[in-house]
Amino acid sequence: MARKKERSIYVTKQPEWNKLRLITDPVEQLVAFRSCEYFVRTEIPKKKLVTVAKRWVKDKSGWTPEEIKNVLGCPDWSFSSAGISLFIESKLDYFPEDISKHYQDKRKEEWVERGKIALAEKKAKKEDTAKKVISIQERMKMQVERLCADWEFKIDCMTEGTFTIKEFDPYKNMVSYSPQIKAAHAKLIKDDFDASYQEALEIKEWQDPDIKEGYSHFTPKMRKDFLAFFETINTACDTIIQTNASTRKARKPKARSKEAIIKKLKYQINDSELGIASIHPTEIVNANEVWIYNTKTRKLGVYHASNKDPRAMNRPGSGIMVKGTTLQDFDEELSRQKTLRKPKEQIANWTGKAKTKFSKSFDELTTTGIKMNGRINDNTIILKAF
Secondary structure: OOOOOOOOOOOOOOOOHHHHOOOOOHHHHHHHHHHOHHHHHHHOOHHHHHHHHHHHHHHOOOOOHHHHHHHHOOOHHHHOOHHHHHHHHHHHOOOOHHHHHHHHHHHHHHHHHHHHHHHHHHHHHHHHHHHHOOOHHHHHHHHHHHHHHHHHHHHHHHHHOOOOHHHOOHHHHHHHOOOOOOHHHHHHHHHHOHHHHHHHHHHHHOOOHHHHHHOOOOOHHHHHHHHHHHHHHHHHHHHHHHHHHHHOOOOOOOOOOHHHHOOOOOOOOEEOOOOEEOOOHHHHOOEOEEEEEEOOOOEEEEEEEOOOOOOOOOOOOOOEEEEOOEEEOEOOOOOEEEEOOOHHHHHHHHOOOOHHHHHHHHHHOOOOOEEOOOEOOOOEEEEEEO
16 A cells, blocks of 8 residues: 655645755755745744754854854844744755855844844843832832921921920821831831930930030920920830731631641551451541551441531531541540451441441440540551541
């Protein structure tokens, strides 16, 4: 049977690259090279041409690292038309001399200059962007700038006698201010006025000669009010900080997956003699009942959750829980284990999905029931969880 001709993905006939690659005569190479241009121009995506052109610049051009850096800095559109010849070169493994000379001289010079300009513009844009970036601290200072300026104006008014300390209520100003003053804003405000507060303390003490000279126009009352002004600001800021801390919503603990809860749990996967196997231990988490069998001691037991309210089951923190290799949150009085005298004959009573069958069969056992300690080990088969 004749072999089916492979269908081409191109509309234009693809050059026979393998045959054209064998040409060695320079004149024939140029003719062959030119014959491939129409196919590449019409069929090869520009994105691929750009990729091939950049690869040639990097690996085959023979240019200096600095020249290559500048050329590769050119925008992609610079390589789209040039990529036609470079794509053909990648297929034929030869470059006609006149085309090669064009790339090594004129095209190279053009690319280098264009790349330098593009890289310089990119660098300038990056620096300009960096200058425009405002830190969070600076942004917060800008947000409270108007409030601080208003208080500084009131200080001047107070020293002139047109404003009194009794009229000053910074806490009220902060609460009604927009944008909302949060703890971080209050700390910034307090820090911003700290230098003035320290100076006010020295004015109140009235010991330093320079202070006496600079504030000679202050009466004892003015000195007292001047300090009270900044103390009131500090108190208001501390109130905001403490209020935010006490009313901050408590962070919810990340819910642990069932896989993470049972990862340290040790259990016996199966028992070939009895024909039983453990369920996946993740089913224990938040279960109401867990039935287990110890293949070493022949004891069959059931754990009952301490919270048996059906409305509470399947909620985080309800039902039986696992910690390490131990079960928790089970009722110690109701949870019991009994010894099976003939495990091979009896164990079938605790397989399947019938919950009532499990309980009834357990009640019918005549052996003495003893308390459970919650431990699960390598000899424990986890029969079922409800």
